[in-house]
Amino acid sequence: MGVKQNTNDNAGRIHVSPEQLRYAKVLNAGMRAGLVVLVAGLFAYVSGLVPAHVPLEQLPALWTLSAPEYLRATGMPDGWGWLHMLDSGDALPLVGIAILAGVSGVCFLVLLPLYFSNRDPIYFSIAALEIGVLALAASGILTSGH
Amino acid sequence: MKMRKSNFNVYAAALGAGIMLGAAIYTSGALAAVNAGGAVAAANAGGAVAAAAEIAPLAWWVWPLSLFALCFVLGMIAVPAGVGGGVLFVPIVSGFFPFHLDFVRGAGLLVALASAVAASPGLLRAGLADLRLALPLALLASASSIVGALVGLALPAAAVQTALGVTILCIVVLMWLAKKSEFPNIQQSDSLAAALGIHGVFYDAVHRREITWKVHRTPLGLGLFVGIGVLAGLFGLGAGWANVPALNLVMGVPLRLSAGSSGFILSIVDSSAVWVYINKGAVLAIIAAPSVIGMMLGAFIGARLLTIVKASTIRSLVIALLLLAGLRALAKGTGVWA
Numbered sequence: 001m002g003v004k005q006n007t008n009d010n011a012g013r014i015h016v017s018p019e020q021l022r023y024a025k026v027l028n029a030g031m032r033a034g035l036v037v038l039v040a041g042l043f044a045y046v047s048g049l050v051p052a053h054v055p056l057e058q059l060p061a062l063w064t065l066s067a068p069e070y071l072r073a074t075g076m077p078d079g080w081g082w083l084h085m086l087d088s089g090d091a092l093p094l095v096g097i098a099i100l101a102g103v104s105g106v107c108f109l110v111l112l113p114l115y116f117s118n119r120d121p122i123y124f125s126i127a128a129l130e131i132g133v134l135a136l137a138a139s140g141i142l143t144s145g146h
Numbered sequence: 147m148k149m150r151k152s153n154f155n156v157y158a159a160a161l162g163a164g165i166m167l168g169a170a171i172y173t174s175g176a177l178a179a180v181n182a183g184g185a186v187a188a189a190n191a192g193g194a195v196a197a198a199a200e201i202a203p204l205a206w207w208v209w210p211l212s213l214f215a216l217c218f219v220l221g222m223i224a225v226p227a228g229v230g231g232g233v234l235f236v237p238i239v240s241g242f243f244p245f246h247l248d249f250v251r252g253a254g255l256l257v258a259l260a261s262a263v264a265a266s267p268g269l270l271r272a273g274l275a276d277l278r279l280a281l282p283l284a285l286l287a288s289a290s291s292i293v294g295a296l297v298g299l300a301l302p303a304a305a306v307q308t309a310l311g312v313t314i315l316c317i318v319v320l321m322w323l324a325k326k327s328e329f330p331n332i333q334q335s336d337s338l339a340a341a342l343g344i345h346g347v348f349y350d351a352v353h354r355r356e357i358t359w360k361v362h363r364t365p366l367g368l369g370l371f372v373g374i375g376v377l378a379g380l381f382g383l384g385a386g387w388a389n390v391p392a393l394n395l396v397m398g399v400p401l402r403l404s405a406g407s408s409g410f411i412l413s414i415v416d417s418s419a420v421w422v423y424i425n426k427g428a429v430l431a432i433i434a435a436p437s438v439i440g441m442m443l444g445a446f447i448g449a450r451l452l453t454i455v456k457a458s459t460i461r462s463l464v465i466a467l468l469l470l471a472g473l474r475a476l477a478k479g480t481g482v483w484a
Contacts, residue, residue: 015347015356020270020277027413028267035260042435046210059206059432060244066303067248067428078427093431097256097424100263104417122342126281130414133289137421142296 019114023107030103038096045089053088079140105134206432209243214436217257221444223460223467229321230412231441232258232384234464237314237471240307241478245433247303247310251382252423253434255416258384260438261445262413274406279344279361279399284414286368287375287385291415294379295422304479310381311476317387318468321461324391329357330398338364348403359400367397371411378412379419386412 044050054062054074062070071078085091108127115124224231236254240247269275298306335345345360370392378385389408393399399407423429477483
């Protein structure tokens with residue numbers, strides 16, 4: 001447990017475990033995908049390529065409201081409701097944001113079989129718990145309000 | 147070298163994206179201005195001067211474009227100063243832009259998350275962040291960041307703004323006074339660290355030597371990260387400013403490994419907190435997306451700025467900026483200067 005394997009990178013002087021390298025690979029792919037989708041979504045939104053649910057010209061009067069007031073005033077949904085509005089420009093950038101926020105969960109999923117095969121029950125449990133925490137946060141089950 | 151190339155590709159993509167975004171906002175804004183101009187003309191023609199006066203305030207696109215420019219500058223100074231962008235973003239944007247604090251915190255978390263997610267693969271591959279060290283700390287901090295985010299969204303904005311001002315001023319004091327220990331000398335791991343297998347060998351490319359490291363005071367470190375997670379979720383700050391001292395000074399992690407692992411921990415902690423903000427509708431794309439792109443572009447320039455400007459100079463600038471932003475947040479929260 002905790003033994004670092006040498007990957008022969010940088011003349012063999014960098015000590016990085018296979019789990020760490022796997023995590024980095026998945027995170028890198030997710031980060032690139034999220035960034036590209038975010039930028040494309042924003043471009044489609046602000047250029048008017050995809051019409052917005054809330055017209056851009058109205059935003060200065062709305063972004064001074066709190067989040068719950070904004071949702072009430074615009075009829076935008078909370079939770080995952082934006083998934084049903086992907087034909088609206090203002091919901092499109094949320095896809096990229098969701099990828100960026102969700103990629104860590106995928107990384108932990110990838111770690112599970114590695115920790116299982118290494119017979120490392122402590123870190124297997126930590127990774128599983130982290131997936132649970134991220135899933136709970138993403139689920140929208142937790143609620144609060146002003 | 148691989149890390150540099152990878153980062154370069156990401157930033158080159160972000161640069162192209164930024165140019166595209168600027169062009170799109172400008173084109174869209176120009177069209178809106180033309181439309182607004184037409185509306186003004188029509189209104190004046192109809193004698194409805196009051197209607198024209200309503201159109202006169204700044205066009206919508208001025209704000210995201212200003213945000214993009216501000217974040218570009220913040221990104222430039224954040225890297226050489228060794229702080230994440232979120233800690234500068236939230237107090238400055240909430241103090242000087244018209245957006246509600248809910249949206250500013252949501253965007254702040256996203257800025258910190260995007261920067262951390264972009265940097266983490268390179269840090270992990272280069273051995274400048276350690277997975278075994280980060281995972282237990284990130285688990286507790288990400289769980290507590292959810293609590294912080296829920297509390298922050300439930301409290302009145304003025305109360306959060308006041309608490310933010312106080313917190314930022316405390317960060318100024320911490321940054322001013324905090325010492326650093328490049329290679330803490332830890333004689334023996336504590337029993338929890340030993341059970342978790344948190345130790346390793348870190349190659350310090352600057353000093354061209356391998357450093358064997360271990361940690362102590364792990365239970366205290368875990369407790370601190372619970373508090374750090376709450377602050378990250380509550381204020382949307384990112385909290386790298388707190389991670390590094392906790393790792394380095396409390397747990398005895400070498401400084402460079404502390405900085406790298408801090409960035410990696412942020413990528414996990416902010417993920418859970420930002421979901422709460424997304425689900426509550428507190429992430430507004432028109433605020434969050436230009437901020438993320440501007441910050442990443444600025445960070446690219448900032449990494450190069452580090453080689454030509456003294457880090458201490460930029461660090462002093464950041465402390466001055468935080469002092470100003472902290473006082474502004476306090477004044478706004480208490481209603482002294484709304």
